[in-house]
Amino acid sequence: MTSSIIHDIKPLADLHPKPESVHFQYGTAGFRTLGHVLDSVLFRVGILAALRSKKQDGKTIGVMVTASHNPEVDNGVKLVDPRGEMLESSWEAHATNIANAPTTDALVAGLVKFVDDLKIDLSKPARVVYARDTRPSGAALVSALDDGLKALGAEVRDAGVTTTPILHYLVKAINTKGTSDSYGDDSEEGYYQKLSSAFKRLVKGRPAIPPLLIDCANGVGAFAAEKLAQHLQDSITFILANTSTTTPGALNNACGADFVKTQQKLPPSLEGKLKSGQRACSLDGDADRLMYFYLDEHSQFHMLDGDKIAALVAAFIGELVKAAGLDEDIKVGIVQTAYANGASTKYLADRVPVKCVPTGVKHLHHAAESFDIGVYFEANGHGTVLFSRETQEKLRSHEPTSPAQSTAQGHLIALTELINQTVGDALSDMLLVEVVLAHKSYTGIEWDALYADLPNRLVKVVVGDRNAFRTVDAERRLVSPAGLQEKIDALVGGFEGGRSFVRPSGTEDVVRVYAEASSRVQADELAFRVAGLVYDQAGGDPAKRPVEFL
Protein backbone atom coordinates (compact mmCIF):
# COMPACT_ATOMS: atom_id res chain seq x y z
CA MET A 1 0.00 0.00 0.00
CA THR A 2 2.85 2.36 0.87
CA SER A 3 4.32 2.27 -2.55
CA SER A 4 1.03 2.72 -4.40
CA ILE A 5 0.06 5.81 -2.40
CA ILE A 6 3.51 7.29 -2.78
CA HIS A 7 3.71 6.40 -6.47
CA ASP A 8 0.47 8.27 -7.02
CA ILE A 9 2.25 11.55 -6.29
CA LYS A 10 4.28 11.27 -9.51
CA PRO A 11 2.13 13.38 -11.86
CA LEU A 12 1.98 16.22 -9.37
CA ALA A 13 5.67 15.92 -8.49
CA ASP A 14 6.53 16.29 -12.18
CA LEU A 15 4.93 19.74 -12.08
CA HIS A 16 7.42 20.82 -9.40
CA PRO A 17 10.90 19.74 -10.53
CA LYS A 18 13.91 20.48 -8.34
CA PRO A 19 16.24 23.11 -9.83
CA GLU A 20 19.49 21.35 -10.68
CA SER A 21 22.20 23.41 -9.13
CA VAL A 22 20.62 24.29 -5.77
CA HIS A 23 21.22 22.46 -2.51
CA PHE A 24 18.51 23.07 0.07
CA GLN A 25 18.96 22.84 3.83
CA TYR A 26 16.36 22.78 6.58
CA GLY A 27 18.16 25.15 8.95
CA THR A 28 17.28 26.82 12.25
CA ALA A 29 14.28 28.50 10.69
CA GLY A 30 13.30 25.92 8.07
CA PHE A 31 14.18 26.29 4.40
CA ARG A 32 15.09 29.83 3.45
CA THR A 33 16.53 31.23 0.23
CA LEU A 34 15.48 33.19 -2.86
CA GLY A 35 11.73 32.83 -3.26
CA HIS A 36 11.89 31.95 -6.94
CA VAL A 37 13.84 28.70 -6.43
CA LEU A 38 11.57 27.29 -3.73
CA ASP A 39 8.71 25.81 -5.76
CA SER A 40 9.87 22.17 -5.49
CA VAL A 41 10.68 22.62 -1.82
CA LEU A 42 7.16 23.81 -1.05
CA PHE A 43 5.63 20.88 -2.91
CA ARG A 44 7.78 18.47 -0.95
CA VAL A 45 7.14 20.22 2.35
CA GLY A 46 3.44 19.68 1.66
CA ILE A 47 4.08 15.94 1.44
CA LEU A 48 6.28 16.02 4.50
CA ALA A 49 3.72 17.95 6.56
CA ALA A 50 1.07 15.40 5.63
CA LEU A 51 3.40 12.54 6.63
CA ARG A 52 4.26 14.28 9.90
CA SER A 53 0.56 14.58 10.67
CA LYS A 54 -0.03 10.90 9.89
CA LYS A 55 2.90 10.01 12.11
CA GLN A 56 1.30 12.10 14.87
CA ASP A 57 -1.97 10.21 14.55
CA GLY A 58 -3.72 12.87 12.47
CA LYS A 59 -2.89 15.80 14.72
CA THR A 60 -2.74 19.11 12.89
CA ILE A 61 0.68 20.25 11.68
CA GLY A 62 1.40 23.90 10.79
CA VAL A 63 3.27 25.20 7.76
CA MET A 64 4.44 28.82 7.69
CA VAL A 65 5.65 30.39 4.45
CA THR A 66 7.93 33.28 5.39
CA ALA A 67 11.50 34.50 5.31
CA SER A 68 11.00 36.65 8.40
CA HIS A 69 13.38 39.63 8.49
CA ASN A 70 15.18 38.67 5.27
CA PRO A 71 14.94 40.81 2.14
CA GLU A 72 11.69 40.73 0.22
CA VAL A 73 13.07 38.52 -2.59
CA ASP A 74 13.76 35.72 -0.12
CA ASN A 75 11.15 33.32 1.08
CA GLY A 76 11.09 30.21 3.18
CA VAL A 77 9.01 27.58 4.88
CA LYS A 78 8.95 25.89 8.24
CA LEU A 79 6.87 23.24 9.94
CA VAL A 80 5.12 23.61 13.27
CA ASP A 81 4.53 20.59 15.50
CA PRO A 82 1.17 19.80 17.15
CA ARG A 83 1.79 21.69 20.39
CA GLY A 84 2.64 24.80 18.38
CA GLU A 85 6.37 24.21 18.67
CA MET A 86 9.16 24.01 16.14
CA LEU A 87 9.49 20.77 14.16
CA GLU A 88 11.21 17.96 16.10
CA SER A 89 14.86 18.24 15.17
CA SER A 90 15.28 14.64 13.98
CA TRP A 91 12.94 15.49 11.09
CA GLU A 92 15.10 18.39 9.92
CA ALA A 93 17.55 15.99 8.26
CA HIS A 94 14.67 14.06 6.66
CA ALA A 95 13.32 17.34 5.30
CA THR A 96 16.72 18.20 3.84
CA ASN A 97 17.03 14.77 2.17
CA ILE A 98 13.57 14.91 0.65
CA ALA A 99 14.08 18.47 -0.61
CA ASN A 100 17.27 17.47 -2.40
CA ALA A 101 16.07 14.37 -4.25
CA PRO A 102 17.16 15.26 -7.81
CA THR A 103 14.26 13.75 -9.78
CA THR A 104 10.68 12.59 -9.30
CA ASP A 105 11.83 8.97 -9.26
CA ALA A 106 14.46 9.70 -6.64
CA LEU A 107 11.86 11.57 -4.61
CA VAL A 108 9.41 8.67 -4.74
CA ALA A 109 12.12 6.15 -3.83
CA GLY A 110 13.26 8.39 -0.96
CA LEU A 111 9.71 8.77 0.35
CA VAL A 112 9.00 5.03 0.19
CA LYS A 113 12.11 4.36 2.25
CA PHE A 114 11.31 7.18 4.66
CA VAL A 115 7.76 5.91 5.26
CA ASP A 116 9.10 2.39 5.84
CA ASP A 117 11.97 3.44 8.10
CA LEU A 118 9.72 5.59 10.27
CA LYS A 119 6.84 3.12 10.13
CA ILE A 120 4.39 5.82 9.10
CA ASP A 121 0.87 4.43 8.84
CA LEU A 122 -0.46 5.93 5.62
CA SER A 123 -4.03 4.99 6.43
CA LYS A 124 -4.08 7.62 9.19
CA PRO A 125 -5.60 11.02 8.39
CA ALA A 126 -3.39 14.03 7.63
CA ARG A 127 -4.38 17.52 8.76
CA VAL A 128 -2.43 20.67 7.99
CA VAL A 129 -2.98 24.38 8.58
CA TYR A 130 -0.85 26.87 6.69
CA ALA A 131 -0.28 30.61 6.45
CA ARG A 132 2.06 33.01 4.71
CA ASP A 133 3.47 36.49 5.20
CA THR A 134 3.04 39.38 2.73
CA ARG A 135 5.90 38.47 0.35
CA PRO A 136 4.96 38.70 -3.33
CA SER A 137 6.30 35.17 -3.95
CA GLY A 138 4.04 33.74 -1.23
CA ALA A 139 0.88 33.00 -3.24
CA ALA A 140 2.65 30.88 -5.87
CA LEU A 141 4.58 29.01 -3.19
CA VAL A 142 1.38 28.25 -1.32
CA SER A 143 -0.09 26.75 -4.45
CA ALA A 144 2.95 24.43 -4.74
CA LEU A 145 2.44 23.53 -1.08
CA ASP A 146 -1.21 22.81 -1.80
CA ASP A 147 -0.21 20.39 -4.55
CA GLY A 148 2.00 18.49 -2.11
CA LEU A 149 -0.81 18.31 0.43
CA LYS A 150 -3.28 17.25 -2.24
CA ALA A 151 -0.89 14.51 -3.39
CA LEU A 152 -1.33 12.81 -0.02
CA GLY A 153 -4.99 13.71 0.40
CA ALA A 154 -4.43 15.91 3.45
CA GLU A 155 -7.26 17.85 5.04
CA VAL A 156 -6.18 21.45 4.61
CA ARG A 157 -6.95 24.72 6.34
CA ASP A 158 -5.68 27.96 4.83
CA ALA A 159 -5.10 30.57 7.56
CA GLY A 160 -4.34 33.19 4.91
CA VAL A 161 -1.84 36.01 5.30
CA THR A 162 -0.91 36.21 8.95
CA THR A 163 1.98 36.31 11.41
CA THR A 164 4.15 33.33 12.30
CA PRO A 165 3.10 33.43 15.99
CA ILE A 166 -0.59 33.45 15.05
CA LEU A 167 -0.01 30.32 12.97
CA HIS A 168 1.68 28.68 15.97
CA TYR A 169 -1.25 29.74 18.15
CA LEU A 170 -3.72 28.23 15.67
CA VAL A 171 -1.89 24.91 15.58
CA LYS A 172 -2.03 24.58 19.35
CA ALA A 173 -5.62 25.83 19.56
CA ILE A 174 -6.78 23.34 16.91
CA ASN A 175 -5.03 20.42 18.61
CA THR A 176 -6.35 21.26 22.08
CA LYS A 177 -9.88 22.13 20.99
CA GLY A 178 -12.56 20.68 23.24
CA THR A 179 -10.01 19.41 25.81
CA SER A 180 -9.41 20.62 29.35
CA ASP A 181 -6.17 22.09 28.00
CA SER A 182 -7.87 24.27 25.37
CA TYR A 183 -5.46 26.99 24.30
CA GLY A 184 -8.20 29.28 23.01
CA ASP A 185 -10.64 29.55 20.14
CA ASP A 186 -8.97 28.20 16.99
CA SER A 187 -9.33 31.37 14.94
CA GLU A 188 -7.41 34.59 14.47
CA GLU A 189 -10.28 36.30 16.22
CA GLY A 190 -9.76 33.94 19.17
CA TYR A 191 -6.12 35.01 19.36
CA TYR A 192 -6.96 38.73 19.48
CA GLN A 193 -9.70 38.09 22.02
CA LYS A 194 -7.42 36.11 24.28
CA LEU A 195 -4.59 38.64 24.25
CA SER A 196 -6.73 41.74 24.49
CA SER A 197 -8.92 40.55 27.34
CA ALA A 198 -5.84 39.50 29.37
CA PHE A 199 -4.22 42.88 28.65
CA LYS A 200 -7.28 44.81 29.78
CA ARG A 201 -7.38 42.87 33.04
CA LEU A 202 -3.70 43.55 33.64
CA VAL A 203 -3.80 47.31 33.11
CA LYS A 204 -7.16 47.94 34.76
CA GLY A 205 -6.94 50.79 37.25
CA ARG A 206 -3.51 51.93 35.99
CA PRO A 207 -2.95 55.45 34.68
CA ALA A 208 -3.58 55.91 30.94
CA ILE A 209 -0.76 54.48 28.80
CA PRO A 210 0.89 56.98 26.43
CA PRO A 211 0.49 56.11 22.71
CA LEU A 212 2.99 53.60 21.34
CA LEU A 213 4.61 54.00 17.93
CA ILE A 214 4.93 50.63 16.13
CA ASP A 215 7.22 50.13 13.13
CA CYS A 216 5.52 47.24 11.29
CA ALA A 217 8.48 46.61 8.91
CA ASN A 218 5.99 47.01 6.01
CA GLY A 219 4.97 43.44 6.71
CA VAL A 220 2.14 41.29 7.96
CA GLY A 221 2.48 42.72 11.47
CA ALA A 222 0.73 45.82 10.12
CA PHE A 223 -2.50 43.85 9.60
CA ALA A 224 -2.24 42.06 12.91
CA ALA A 225 -1.44 45.22 14.89
CA GLU A 226 -4.41 46.95 13.30
CA LYS A 227 -6.78 44.13 14.26
CA LEU A 228 -5.29 43.87 17.74
CA ALA A 229 -5.82 47.62 18.22
CA GLN A 230 -9.52 47.21 17.48
CA HIS A 231 -9.82 44.60 20.22
CA LEU A 232 -7.81 46.59 22.71
CA GLN A 233 -10.17 49.56 22.33
CA ASP A 234 -9.07 52.44 24.54
CA SER A 235 -6.80 50.41 26.86
CA ILE A 236 -3.84 51.47 24.68
CA THR A 237 -3.38 53.48 21.47
CA PHE A 238 -1.01 52.41 18.70
CA ILE A 239 0.46 54.70 16.07
CA LEU A 240 1.28 52.39 13.19
CA ALA A 241 4.24 53.21 10.93
CA ASN A 242 5.76 51.33 7.99
CA THR A 243 2.52 49.67 6.99
CA SER A 244 3.15 49.66 3.20
CA THR A 245 2.57 45.97 2.66
CA THR A 246 2.11 46.26 -1.10
CA THR A 247 4.91 48.67 -2.02
CA PRO A 248 7.49 46.59 -3.94
CA GLY A 249 10.76 46.24 -2.06
CA ALA A 250 9.53 47.91 1.14
CA LEU A 251 9.41 44.83 3.37
CA ASN A 252 12.12 44.97 6.07
CA ASN A 253 13.88 47.65 4.02
CA ALA A 254 15.64 50.13 6.34
CA CYS A 255 13.07 49.35 9.03
CA GLY A 256 11.94 46.55 11.29
CA ALA A 257 13.43 44.75 14.27
CA ASP A 258 16.46 43.34 12.48
CA PHE A 259 17.43 46.73 11.05
CA VAL A 260 17.19 48.32 14.50
CA LYS A 261 19.21 45.57 16.17
CA THR A 262 21.99 45.35 13.62
CA GLN A 263 22.28 49.05 12.75
CA GLN A 264 21.56 50.21 16.30
CA LYS A 265 19.77 53.27 14.99
CA LEU A 266 16.35 54.74 14.33
CA PRO A 267 14.77 53.61 11.04
CA PRO A 268 15.03 56.72 8.82
CA SER A 269 11.29 56.51 8.12
CA LEU A 270 10.59 57.27 11.78
CA GLU A 271 12.65 60.44 11.88
CA GLY A 272 10.42 63.32 12.86
CA LYS A 273 7.69 60.89 13.96
CA LEU A 274 9.25 59.85 17.24
CA LYS A 275 9.40 62.56 19.88
CA SER A 276 11.96 62.75 22.66
CA GLY A 277 10.98 60.48 25.55
CA GLN A 278 8.31 58.66 23.53
CA ARG A 279 8.83 54.91 23.26
CA ALA A 280 8.51 52.93 20.08
CA CYS A 281 9.04 49.39 18.88
CA SER A 282 9.83 47.54 15.66
CA LEU A 283 8.44 44.20 14.52
CA ASP A 284 10.13 42.03 11.91
CA GLY A 285 8.61 40.78 8.64
CA ASP A 286 6.62 37.94 10.23
CA ALA A 287 6.10 39.64 13.60
CA ASP A 288 7.95 37.22 15.84
CA ARG A 289 10.72 39.63 16.87
CA LEU A 290 10.45 42.83 18.85
CA MET A 291 12.86 45.72 19.48
CA TYR A 292 11.98 48.71 21.64
CA PHE A 293 13.73 52.09 21.52
CA TYR A 294 13.38 55.73 22.46
CA LEU A 295 15.08 59.07 21.88
CA ASP A 296 16.40 60.89 24.93
CA GLU A 297 16.16 64.64 25.48
CA HIS A 298 19.20 65.14 23.22
CA SER A 299 17.50 63.08 20.51
CA GLN A 300 20.04 60.34 21.14
CA PHE A 301 18.79 56.87 20.12
CA HIS A 302 18.57 54.14 22.79
CA MET A 303 17.78 50.53 21.94
CA LEU A 304 15.96 48.17 24.31
CA ASP A 305 16.61 44.72 22.87
CA GLY A 306 15.66 41.15 23.77
CA ASP A 307 18.06 41.14 26.72
CA LYS A 308 16.47 44.27 28.14
CA ILE A 309 13.01 42.76 27.62
CA ALA A 310 14.11 39.61 29.49
CA ALA A 311 15.44 41.68 32.40
CA LEU A 312 12.28 43.77 32.62
CA VAL A 313 9.90 40.84 32.38
CA ALA A 314 11.77 38.41 34.63
CA ALA A 315 12.00 40.95 37.45
CA PHE A 316 8.29 41.76 37.18
CA ILE A 317 7.19 38.13 37.16
CA GLY A 318 9.49 37.38 40.10
CA GLU A 319 7.89 40.22 42.07
CA LEU A 320 4.38 39.00 41.27
CA VAL A 321 5.22 35.45 42.34
CA LYS A 322 6.50 36.82 45.63
CA ALA A 323 3.50 39.10 46.09
CA ALA A 324 1.22 36.13 45.49
CA GLY A 325 3.00 34.23 48.30
CA LEU A 326 4.27 31.60 45.88
CA ASP A 327 8.02 32.30 45.84
CA GLU A 328 8.79 29.09 47.74
CA ASP A 329 6.89 26.99 45.18
CA ILE A 330 7.57 28.69 41.87
CA LYS A 331 11.04 29.58 40.61
CA VAL A 332 11.79 31.84 37.67
CA GLY A 333 14.74 31.06 35.37
CA ILE A 334 16.24 32.71 32.28
CA VAL A 335 17.60 31.28 29.04
CA GLN A 336 19.95 33.28 26.83
CA THR A 337 22.39 32.66 24.00
CA ALA A 338 26.00 33.74 23.57
CA TYR A 339 24.67 36.89 21.86
CA ALA A 340 23.25 38.15 25.16
CA ASN A 341 25.05 41.28 26.19
CA GLY A 342 27.55 40.50 28.97
CA ALA A 343 26.02 43.24 31.12
CA SER A 344 22.58 41.61 30.88
CA THR A 345 23.95 38.22 31.84
CA LYS A 346 25.63 39.72 34.87
CA TYR A 347 22.49 41.64 35.87
CA LEU A 348 20.29 38.58 35.56
CA ALA A 349 22.68 36.01 37.03
CA ASP A 350 22.86 38.09 40.23
CA ARG A 351 19.11 37.56 40.63
CA VAL A 352 17.94 34.30 39.00
CA PRO A 353 19.37 31.11 37.44
CA VAL A 354 20.59 31.78 33.87
CA LYS A 355 21.25 29.12 31.22
CA CYS A 356 23.13 29.68 27.97
CA VAL A 357 22.17 27.57 24.91
CA PRO A 358 22.98 27.59 21.17
CA THR A 359 21.19 30.07 18.89
CA GLY A 360 17.75 29.14 17.61
CA VAL A 361 14.35 29.13 19.21
CA LYS A 362 14.13 25.38 19.59
CA HIS A 363 17.15 25.35 21.93
CA LEU A 364 15.89 28.23 24.04
CA HIS A 365 12.35 26.93 24.20
CA HIS A 366 13.47 23.49 25.25
CA ALA A 367 15.76 24.83 27.98
CA ALA A 368 13.07 27.18 29.28
CA GLU A 369 10.74 24.22 29.78
CA SER A 370 12.94 23.00 32.62
CA PHE A 371 12.03 26.01 34.80
CA ASP A 372 8.73 26.56 36.66
CA ILE A 373 8.57 29.84 34.78
CA GLY A 374 11.17 30.05 32.00
CA VAL A 375 11.87 33.43 30.42
CA TYR A 376 13.78 33.16 27.18
CA PHE A 377 14.82 35.90 24.83
CA GLU A 378 17.42 36.14 22.14
CA ALA A 379 19.16 39.52 21.99
CA ASN A 380 17.58 39.91 18.53
CA GLY A 381 14.17 40.25 20.14
CA HIS A 382 12.76 36.76 19.75
CA GLY A 383 11.44 35.24 22.94
CA THR A 384 8.61 34.37 25.26
CA VAL A 385 7.81 33.10 28.74
CA LEU A 386 6.81 29.52 29.48
CA PHE A 387 4.73 28.54 32.50
CA SER A 388 5.03 24.82 33.21
CA ARG A 389 1.87 22.79 33.54
CA GLU A 390 2.49 22.35 37.31
CA THR A 391 3.01 26.10 37.67
CA GLN A 392 -0.26 26.83 35.91
CA GLU A 393 -2.02 24.37 38.23
CA LYS A 394 -0.43 25.95 41.30
CA LEU A 395 -1.54 29.37 40.12
CA ARG A 396 -5.11 28.19 39.74
CA SER A 397 -5.33 26.25 43.00
CA HIS A 398 -3.44 28.68 45.25
CA GLU A 399 -5.53 30.05 48.09
CA PRO A 400 -4.47 33.63 48.76
CA THR A 401 -4.30 34.85 52.32
CA SER A 402 -4.73 38.56 51.58
CA PRO A 403 -6.28 40.83 48.94
CA ALA A 404 -2.74 41.72 47.74
CA GLN A 405 -1.94 38.04 47.21
CA SER A 406 -5.18 37.56 45.36
CA THR A 407 -4.45 40.49 43.02
CA ALA A 408 -0.95 39.20 42.24
CA GLN A 409 -2.32 35.71 41.62
CA GLY A 410 -4.92 37.15 39.22
CA HIS A 411 -2.22 39.06 37.39
CA LEU A 412 -0.06 35.96 36.99
CA ILE A 413 -2.99 34.00 35.61
CA ALA A 414 -3.70 36.85 33.18
CA LEU A 415 -0.04 36.77 32.09
CA THR A 416 -0.33 33.09 31.18
CA GLU A 417 -3.06 34.18 28.74
CA LEU A 418 -1.40 37.34 27.48
CA ILE A 419 1.82 35.57 26.62
CA ASN A 420 1.92 33.39 23.49
CA GLN A 421 3.66 30.40 25.00
CA THR A 422 4.06 28.54 21.72
CA VAL A 423 6.78 30.78 20.29
CA GLY A 424 8.21 34.32 20.45
CA ASP A 425 5.46 36.73 19.41
CA ALA A 426 6.22 40.40 18.83
CA LEU A 427 2.65 41.57 19.48
CA SER A 428 2.14 39.49 22.60
CA ASP A 429 5.60 40.47 23.90
CA MET A 430 4.84 44.11 23.16
CA LEU A 431 1.68 43.97 25.29
CA LEU A 432 3.68 42.24 28.01
CA VAL A 433 6.26 45.04 28.00
CA GLU A 434 3.47 47.63 28.10
CA VAL A 435 1.92 45.89 31.11
CA VAL A 436 5.22 45.96 33.02
CA LEU A 437 5.92 49.59 32.12
CA ALA A 438 2.38 50.52 33.22
CA HIS A 439 2.74 48.68 36.53
CA LYS A 440 6.15 50.13 37.28
CA SER A 441 5.36 53.62 35.96
CA TYR A 442 8.51 53.30 33.85
CA THR A 443 9.33 55.18 30.70
CA GLY A 444 12.02 53.84 28.38
CA ILE A 445 14.57 55.75 30.45
CA GLU A 446 13.98 53.90 33.73
CA TRP A 447 13.75 50.60 31.90
CA ASP A 448 17.02 51.28 30.09
CA ALA A 449 18.66 52.13 33.42
CA LEU A 450 18.29 48.54 34.73
CA TYR A 451 21.83 48.00 33.44
CA ALA A 452 24.11 49.62 30.86
CA ASP A 453 24.82 47.54 27.74
CA LEU A 454 28.43 46.81 26.90
CA PRO A 455 29.22 48.24 23.45
CA ASN A 456 29.11 45.41 20.92
CA ARG A 457 29.47 44.74 17.23
CA LEU A 458 28.21 42.00 14.91
CA VAL A 459 30.04 41.29 11.69
CA LYS A 460 29.54 38.64 9.05
CA VAL A 461 32.24 37.02 6.99
CA VAL A 462 31.63 35.31 3.68
CA VAL A 463 33.68 32.10 3.60
CA GLY A 464 34.00 29.19 1.20
CA ASP A 465 32.51 26.64 3.56
CA ARG A 466 30.79 27.68 6.76
CA ASN A 467 30.49 24.01 7.79
CA ALA A 468 34.24 24.07 8.42
CA PHE A 469 33.39 26.12 11.54
CA ARG A 470 32.26 23.99 14.46
CA THR A 471 31.48 25.19 17.97
CA VAL A 472 31.05 23.83 21.50
CA ASP A 473 29.98 25.32 24.84
CA ALA A 474 26.73 26.85 23.53
CA GLU A 475 28.62 28.27 20.53
CA ARG A 476 31.03 30.20 22.71
CA ARG A 477 34.11 28.31 21.53
CA LEU A 478 35.33 27.02 18.18
CA VAL A 479 36.80 23.53 17.89
CA SER A 480 37.31 23.75 14.15
CA PRO A 481 39.21 25.07 12.21
CA ALA A 482 41.98 23.91 14.54
CA GLY A 483 43.96 26.65 16.24
CA LEU A 484 41.59 29.50 15.45
CA GLN A 485 40.05 29.70 18.93
CA GLU A 486 43.51 30.11 20.47
CA LYS A 487 44.20 33.04 18.14
CA ILE A 488 40.87 34.62 19.08
CA ASP A 489 41.61 34.14 22.78
CA ALA A 490 44.97 35.86 22.39
CA LEU A 491 43.33 38.79 20.63
CA VAL A 492 40.46 39.12 23.14
CA GLY A 493 42.95 39.17 26.01
CA GLY A 494 44.21 42.55 24.80
CA PHE A 495 40.79 44.26 25.04
CA GLU A 496 39.36 45.57 28.30
CA GLY A 497 36.07 43.75 29.06
CA GLY A 498 36.58 41.95 25.77
CA ARG A 499 34.50 38.95 24.68
CA SER A 500 34.14 37.53 21.20
CA PHE A 501 32.86 34.37 19.56
CA VAL A 502 32.52 32.99 16.06
CA ARG A 503 29.76 30.71 14.78
CA PRO A 504 28.45 29.56 11.41
CA SER A 505 25.06 31.04 10.57
CA GLY A 506 22.16 28.62 10.50
CA THR A 507 20.25 30.70 7.95
CA GLU A 508 22.82 32.17 5.56
CA ASP A 509 26.01 30.97 3.96
CA VAL A 510 28.23 33.09 6.23
CA VAL A 511 30.15 32.97 9.49
CA ARG A 512 29.14 35.44 12.19
CA VAL A 513 31.44 37.25 14.58
CA TYR A 514 30.27 38.89 17.79
CA ALA A 515 32.46 41.10 19.94
CA GLU A 516 31.93 43.29 22.95
CA ALA A 517 34.30 45.48 24.93
CA SER A 518 34.17 48.37 27.34
CA SER A 519 34.14 51.04 24.62
CA ARG A 520 32.51 51.30 21.20
CA VAL A 521 35.82 51.81 19.44
CA GLN A 522 37.29 48.74 21.11
CA ALA A 523 34.23 46.58 20.38
CA ASP A 524 34.42 47.57 16.71
CA GLU A 525 38.11 46.94 16.50
CA LEU A 526 37.86 43.56 18.21
CA ALA A 527 35.03 42.46 15.91
CA PHE A 528 36.90 43.44 12.75
CA ARG A 529 40.13 41.88 13.91
CA VAL A 530 38.45 38.58 14.77
CA ALA A 531 36.64 38.73 11.42
CA GLY A 532 40.04 39.20 9.78
CA LEU A 533 41.34 36.07 11.53
CA VAL A 534 38.31 34.11 10.35
CA TYR A 535 38.73 35.33 6.82
CA ASP A 536 42.42 34.51 6.69
CA GLN A 537 41.80 31.09 8.19
CA ALA A 538 39.17 30.34 5.58
CA GLY A 539 41.77 30.97 2.91
CA GLY A 540 39.73 33.61 1.14
CA ASP A 541 40.81 35.76 -1.75
CA PRO A 542 42.33 38.92 -0.18
CA ALA A 543 40.88 41.03 -2.99
CA LYS A 544 37.41 40.02 -1.80
CA ARG A 545 37.71 40.53 1.90
CA PRO A 546 33.98 41.04 2.23
CA VAL A 547 33.36 41.83 5.84
CA GLU A 548 30.06 43.55 6.46
CA PHE A 549 27.71 44.18 9.32
CA LEU A 550 25.42 41.24 10.06
Ligand code: 16G
Ligand atom coordinates in the same frame (compact mmCIF):
# COMPACT_ATOMS: atom_id res chain seq x y z
C1 16G B 1 16.54 32.07 12.98
C2 16G B 1 16.07 31.64 14.33
C3 16G B 1 16.47 32.64 15.37
C4 16G B 1 17.96 32.85 15.33
C5 16G B 1 18.42 33.17 13.94
C6 16G B 1 19.92 33.11 13.88
C7 16G B 1 14.04 30.43 14.81
C8 16G B 1 12.55 30.42 14.67
N1 16G B 1 14.63 31.50 14.33
O1 16G B 1 15.92 33.26 12.60
O2 16G B 1 16.09 32.14 16.61
O3 16G B 1 18.34 33.88 16.19
O4 16G B 1 17.92 32.20 13.04
O5 16G B 1 20.30 33.24 12.57
O6 16G B 1 14.65 29.50 15.34
P1 16G B 1 21.77 32.87 12.13
O7 16G B 1 22.01 31.41 12.46
O8 16G B 1 21.80 33.18 10.68
O9 16G B 1 22.68 33.76 12.92
Ligand code: MG
Ligand atom coordinates in the same frame (compact mmCIF):
# COMPACT_ATOMS: atom_id res chain seq x y z
MG1 MG C 1 10.86 36.59 12.27
